[in-house]
Amino acid sequence: MRQHVLVVDDDLTVSDVVRRYLERAGFDVTLAADGPQAMIAFERRRPDLVVLDLMLPGxxxxEVCRRMRSRVRDLPVVMLTALGEEADRVVGLELGADDYVTKPFSPRELVLRVRSVLRRAAHAGAPVVLRDGPLxxxxxxRVAHLGDQELALTVREFDLLAYLLSHPGRAFKRAELLDAVWGWTFGDHSTVTVHVRRLREKVEADPADPxxxxxxxxxxxxxxPLTAARTAA
Known part of the structure; x- marks a missing residue:
């Protein structure tokens, strides 16, 4: 079955170009021109991924991201931001966006980002359980628990936690984590910083003193690690 992408952008020209490139790449695509339309489309047919512009009417x-994530917490989201909207981009990452593309952008690059996020969201790999004390x-x-509590992690948060936990004691540069977890050979290092901060809020007793x-x-x-170890399930 073809994967379904919901594209939300009030620029009809941009939406049409993105739709054509995604359909050519083998995706089913639904378009929405504003926030309310996006929510209607989301409820009508749950997407496998959302391409979401930050600046929308209505x-x-x-807010669209917040509402969708309240229904599907691990919904993959790729945000579109205008050049210079760094503050909005950081807020989007704080909300759990898995990736972002800055306008103007290459439609081919967007398709690659969509594929990358969906690939990392898919259930794949050997049956491995990573443990560190109660974590x-x-x-x-793709489930994480801290004690009896299941952690509400986005796709990228889960991937980052699993990657770090699978390499206990090793120091990584932000650029290395961007490459290993996001698949980017270049990019804004604040992406890593934001996700680390979000992870600390979920796995640390005191996020201010991790x-x-x-x-x-x-x-x-x-x-x-406290007592990190990798075991086969």
Whole structure:
């Protein structure tokens, strides 16, 4: 079955170009021109991924993202931002956007980003369970628990946590994490910073004084295990 992408943008020319490129790449595409239309389309047929412009009439992209994520917490979202809207981009990442593309953009690049996010969201790989004390990450099932509580993680948050936990004690540069987790050979390092901050809020007893995901000054981040180990499920 073809994967379904919901494209939300009030620029009809941009939407039409994106639709044609995505359909050529093998996706089913639904278009929405504003926030209310996006929510109607979302409820009518749940998408596998949403391409979402931040600047929308009726209901802005950030609110649309909030509402969709309240229904499907791990819904993959690629946000479109105008050049210079760094603050909005950071807010979008804080809400859990898995990727972003800055306007003007190459439709081919957007298709590659969509494929990358969907590939990472798919259930794949060996049946591995990562453990660090009460923190348990089931890679195949894409479920993480801290004690008895299931963690509400976005696609990228899960991938980042699993990657760090699978390399305990190793320090990574932000550029290395962008490459390994996002598949980007270049990009804004604040993407990593935002996701690390969100992860700390979910796995640390005190996010302001992290013990698991620690900052390595002048380098990046390191996962400091309590009793980390990898076991076959």
């Amino acid at each position: 209901l802005d992209g950030l 348990v990450v089931d890679v195949e099932r 013990k698991r995901i620690v900052t390595v000054w002048g380098v990046g981040y390191r996962y400091e």
